[in-house]
Amino acid sequence: KQEVTQIPAALSVPEGENLVLNCSFTDSAIYNLQWFRQDPGKGLTSLLLIQSSQREQTSGRLNASLDKSSGRSTLYIAASQPGDSATYLCAVRRGTDSWGKLQFGAGTQVVVTP
Amino acid sequence: DAGITQSPRYKITETGRQVTLMCHQTWSHSYMFWYRQDLGHGLRLIYYSAAADITDKGEVPDGYVVSRSKTENFPLTLESATRSQTSVYFCASSESAEYYGYTFGSGTRLTVV
Numbered sequence: 001k002q003e004v005t006q007i008p009a010a011l012s013v014p015e016g017e018n019l020v021l022n023c024s025f026t027d028s029a030i031y032n033l034q035w036f037r038q039d040p041g042k043g044l045t046s047l048l049l050i051q052s053s054q055r056e057q058t059s060g061r062l063n064a065s066l067d068k069s070s071g072r073s074t075l076y077i078a079a080s081q082p083g084d085s086a087t088y089l090c091a092v093r094r095g096t097d098s099w100g101k102l103q104f105g106a107g108t109q110v111v112v113t114p
Numbered sequence: 115d116a117g118i119t120q121s122p123r124y125k126i127t128e129t130g131r132q133v134t135l136m137c138h139q140t141w142s143h144s145y146m147f148w149y150r151q152d153l154g155h156g157l158r159l160i161y162y163s164a165a166a167d168i169t170d171k172g173e174v175p176d177g178y179v180v181s182r183s184k185t186e187n188f189p190l191t192l193e194s195a196t197r198s199q200t201s202v203y204f205c206a207s208s209e210s211a212e213y214y215g216y217t218f219g220s221g222t223r224l225t226v227v
Contacts, residue, residue, distance in 0.1 A: 031211070031212045032212075032213065042220070043219060046215055049214075100210070101147070101172070104156055104157045106156045
């Protein structure tokens with residue numbers, strides 16, 4: 001069974017620091033990995049999608065890496081801002097599942113202080 | 115407007131009542147999913163669908179029923195609501211099983227009293 005773990009569960013940084021969020025998964029047979037952002041009381045917003053054949057994806061200040069063989073992905077957020085405060089979730093799309101169901105981590109709650 | 119919409123955004127219902135949560139997507143995505151999100155449990159899959167009239171159970175299907183007569187709609191029905199079904203419900207869609215990500219709706223916050 002695929003298990004997805006996100007460490008740390010919570011993180012607080014001063015504005016301007018780079019954020020590093022970790023995601024690990026137990027089964028390397030994945031189609032892709034997706035990072036989401038969730039603001040309190042809101043839905044999930046997709047940030048980055050990395051296919052299993054890719055090593056990284058970038059969008060603005062966000063960069064996500066994927067090392068499938070070691071079962072790890074890292075989301076980097078450069079020069080953090082208070083508006084980056086949210087919960088960040090990673091999810092893997094299981095490659096052994098013909099339906100491609102997502103398996104979510106529990107999330108990392110990020111607070112960026114001014 | 116293109117996208118995935120859920121209705122209602124908020125719902126309060128009484129124990130034992132039947133309630134239906136609606137999900138509509140405009141992309142004609144084949145795959146649709148229902149999740150519930152609870153503190154301490156994260157996101158858990160309730161039901162999913164690969165196409166019209168093809169559905170299957172997820173991790174926590176008890177007490178829920180789905181139907182998918184049209185590609186764009188995937189309603190979730192609580193047959194007899196219980197307090198344990200108080201939660202935030204998210205619908206999601208995806209174009210394929212492999213190469214595409216999920217897009218989520220804004221959620222429905224359901225309270226069963």
